[in-house]
Amino acid sequence: xxxxxxxxxxxxxxxxxxxxxxxxxxxxxxxxxxxxxxxxxxxxxxxxxxxxxxxxxxxxxxxxxxxxxxxxxxxxxxxxxxxxxxxxxxxxxxxxxxxxxxxxxxxxxxxxxxxxxxxxxxxxxxxxxxxxxxxxxxxxxxxxxxxxxxxxxxxxxxxxxxxxxxxxxxxxxxxxxxxxxxxxxxxxxxxxxxxxxxxxxxxxxxxxxxxxxxxxxxxxxxxxxxxxxxxxxxxxxxxxxxxxxxxxxxxxxxxxxxxxxxxxxxxxxxxxxxxxxxxxxxxxxxxxxxxxxxxxxxxxxxxxxxxxxxxxxxxxxxxxxxxxxxxxxx
Ligand code: SF4
Numbered sequence: 001x002x003x004x005x006x007x008x009x010x011x012x013x014x015x016x017x018x019x020x021x022x023x024x025x026x027x028x029x030x031x032x033x034x035x036x037x038x039x040x041x042x043x044x045x046x047x048x049x050x051x052x053x054x055x056x057x058x059x060x061x062x063x064x065x066x067x068x069x070x071x072x073x074x075x076x077x078x079x080x081x082x083x084x085x086x087x088x089x090x091x092x093x094x095x096x097x098x099x100x101x102x103x104x105x106x107x108x109x110x111x112x113x114x115x116x117x118x119x120x121x122x123x124x125x126x127x128x129x130x131x132x133x134x135x136x137x138x139x140x141x142x143x144x145x146x147x148x149x150x151x152x153x154x155x156x157x158x159x160x161x162x163x164x165x166x167x168x169x170x171x172x173x174x175x176x177x178x179x180x181x182x183x184x185x186x187x188x189x190x191x192x193x194x195x196x197x198x199x200x201x202x203x204x205x206x207x208x209x210x211x212x213x214x215x216x217x218x219x220x221x222x223x224x225x226x227x228x229x230x231x232x233x234x235x236x237x238x239x240x241x242x243x244x245x246x247x248x249x250x251x252x253x254x255x256x257x258x259x260x261x262x263x264x265x266x267x268x269x270x271x272x273x274x275x276x277x278x279x280x281x282x283x284x285x286x287x288x289x290x291x292x293x294x295x296x297x298x299x300x301x302x303x304x305x306x307x308x309x310x311x312x313x314x315x316x317x318x319x320x321x322x323x324x325x326x327x328x329x330x
Pocket of ligand 1: 248249250284285286287288290291292293294297302314315316317318
């Protein structure tokens, strides 16, 4: 197997927080031992509920935050310390697309200048060629050359996200981390931006970490899907396997919530809310909500392990390592 473009191993990111005004400080692990790999030109979809740690994982991968433990290798080399010349050189090869395009753009600068900015910062191309590159990028994302002179507030939401994409592509990255890139857009625009992302990936051969709470969006773009719960990956595999026959009970509940027009699908309703990361349940963190929990789940945290079908699953029952469930799914 060839070396992956990106390889993250055992990433951990903890934050200190205080319970109440005078309460004692506690540490929460937003990301708790995440490992992932992305091959060149492929997309890994990272899915889970809000607050499960997927955006933090994206920032760790890019070096925008330092992990408390674990490592990231990109293009076969360890990520250098942030702020160094080598880090800046590698960062030009890995770019991020944020959820809120208006927040990601500078309201005081014309779009064309913002797309050219990464070329200026990294000293790529000569100044005359940079303007031609800006126009090429505008065309690549479905905007016109006259959009270069406009300010962010003069564009629609969809056009702003296209401009953000053009800026992310300026340095010729080999990896895009797209964090909920369509969730701030009107539903009518979401499909256009998804098609554009697919088109860009096919044309430029860019790998992508596509982060979303929306399994339907993840399915459209991903070559593999990883499901996160409370800071950990609980299932990872090919989209067909994860979406048609999810192995982890949490993945089953997520998949059951996907609407299928004209087809009745029994939705699995999980009891309660995701637990507070500061009060992580012992054993499997999902056990208080899990319809398939067994006695072992309360005491022992399941490791993410490969199954015979090639999928990675963190579940005693799905691994065939546990006795009959305490209670069956409703
Ligand atoms: Fe449910 Fe147990 Fe599997 Fe956790 S390990 S998902 S509690 S069955």
